[in-house]
Amino acid sequence: MRLLLKSIIFLVLSILTQIGGLVYISNDYLIKRAKINRTPLVFLSFIFLYGLTTFLIVPPLASLFGREKIKNSDRIQPTNYATIILNRNYVVPEINRILKNSEGYLKTSGLKIKYLDAGFPFLKYFPLLPHLSHHDGRKLDLSLVYSDAHGNLSNDKKSRSGYGAFEGPSSGENDQISTCLKQGFSQYDYPKYLTFGTVNTHLLFSEDYTKDLITSLLKNKEITKIFIEPHLKNRMMLTDSRIKYHGCRAVRHDDHIHIQI
């Protein structure tokens, strides 16, 4: 039972953070050698070791794998800091250059680029679940942009995790979500379970500011694909051929924008 429990903890930590499982095993080894067996001390020791690894050891090692952390600035920030703590903020340097360019294009608007899951620091095909394709540092999810009832820009978001607060189709718009669900792709809707609570419910999806964000990204020719739900693409009157439909096997993209190079 003990081994089974340890295996499950190892697996969950590896899925969530890539390195967490290894840190867990290392911590287990160290506390045994130090003859520590009180649960709070074991837990504290894990937190210390995880923090040390995540913030001091992983970044220089990741550069050997051609990855680096997303470079935060006044206007490039994670929607939720858990993205950073869980090591889900690693990209190839090109993505950082794109974000910096876009930040420059958006300089006058006050809009902040809020990012979600990117990639893990190591290995090319290590999956970043639940995403299908975030395994090489060349993909990044970004939050939609919102405004208040008067149309004033807000940099706040509607979901704690950044995922699952949908801007669904209005009547008369292309309802790809119903189409996929009717075809039996029930996972299409699953991000609704990933919000960790909705917040700022007064905010409204801003067509104008989200379009500004996407347009600033498209100025970077390195971007090969952007995924967003078709009804939002049409609503924002975006026509660039790099804005593609991701298909029913993915999940709905009316809660975030996916970019890739």
Ligand SMILES: [Zn+2]
């Ligand atoms: Zn994505």
